[in-house]
Amino acid sequence: MAHLNPLDMGELPELQAIFEGAREAMGFVPNSMLTMAHMPQLPVAFSFLANVILGGDLRMLVPTAPEPGDAQEDLEPALVRLVAFACSLSAGCRYCQAHTSHSARLLGAAEDKLSQLLNYETSDVFSEPERAALALAFAAARVPNEATPEHFERLRTHYSERQIVQLVGVISLFGFLNRWNDTMATELEGPPVAFAESALGAVGWNPGKHAPSSGLS
Numbered sequence: 001m002a003h004l005n006p007l008d009m010g011e012l013p014e015l016q017a018i019f020e021g022a023r024e025a026m027g028f029v030p031n032s033m034l035t036m037a038h039m040p041q042l043p044v045a046f047s048f049l050a051n052v053i054l055g056g057d058l059r060m061l062v063p064t065a066p067e068p069g070d071a072q073e074d075l076e077p078a079l080v081r082l083v084a085f086a087c088s089l090s091a092g093c094r095y096c097q098a099h100t101s102h103s104a105r106l107l108g109a110a111e112d113k114l115s116q117l118l119n120y121e122t123s124d125v126f127s128e129p130e131r132a133a134l135a136l137a138f139a140a141a142r143v144p145n146e147a148t149p150e151h152f153e154r155l156r157t158h159y160s161e162r163q164i165v166q167l168v169g170v171i172s173l174f175g176f177l178n179r180w181n182d183t184m185a186t187e188l189e190g191p192p193v194a195f196a197e198s199a200l201g202a203v204g205w206n207p208g209k210h211a212p213s214s215g216l217s
Helices: 013-026 031-036 041-053 077-091 094-106 111-115 128-140 149-156 161-184 190-199
Strands: none
Touching: 013 031, 013 041, 031 041, 031 161, 041 161, 077 094, 077 111, 077 128, 077 161, 094 111, 094 161, 094 190, 111 190, 128 149, 128 161, 149 161
16 A cells, blocks of 8 residues: 555646646656645656656757757666666555556567566576666666776676666665655555566556555556
8 A cells, every 4th residue: 555645647737738748658657746736846856757758859848958969879778677677676665566567568578578587697598788788877876886997898898878878867766765665665556567467477566555546466
């Protein structure tokens, strides 16, 4: 059961554009953002940050924002979500594990990459660039942080500096989300919990404290 109830979207007309953006991207409005709305500017600030890190162009929302650099270097969306899933596995947040695996699958990640993620170094379903990114994700999401110079040397053989910045951005964004949702015990929504229950048995997933109260799990 969540420690703080999410607000009703209908009571937040000033945030409708933010919530509709989330619905368009995910298929539903996450309870995490509805809980952030107790501090009304927080979902706005979070949405802007997440949009940039996940590969969006802030100029669509803020015309005076600087250019994003070489956007052609943006990491593949499926890889971004695999990295986010790895962070969430490492940190232990089952809410974010359900969300990131569900999003990764929707964006084209093969289901065997989700089930084999804990074996990323040895499983032949992963490429060397994916292994380098996932190694950093698992290490950096641990407490204390286990990222080393060797992780970055490995990354540089596959990624540009801009891409490495995006990788660290994704890891840091989910550091916030893992803490937020595990601390709040945010209740899972229908689509991600249904996906996780069907696809994440190999990583020992269960909803734990994030189980929906509506009987979906």
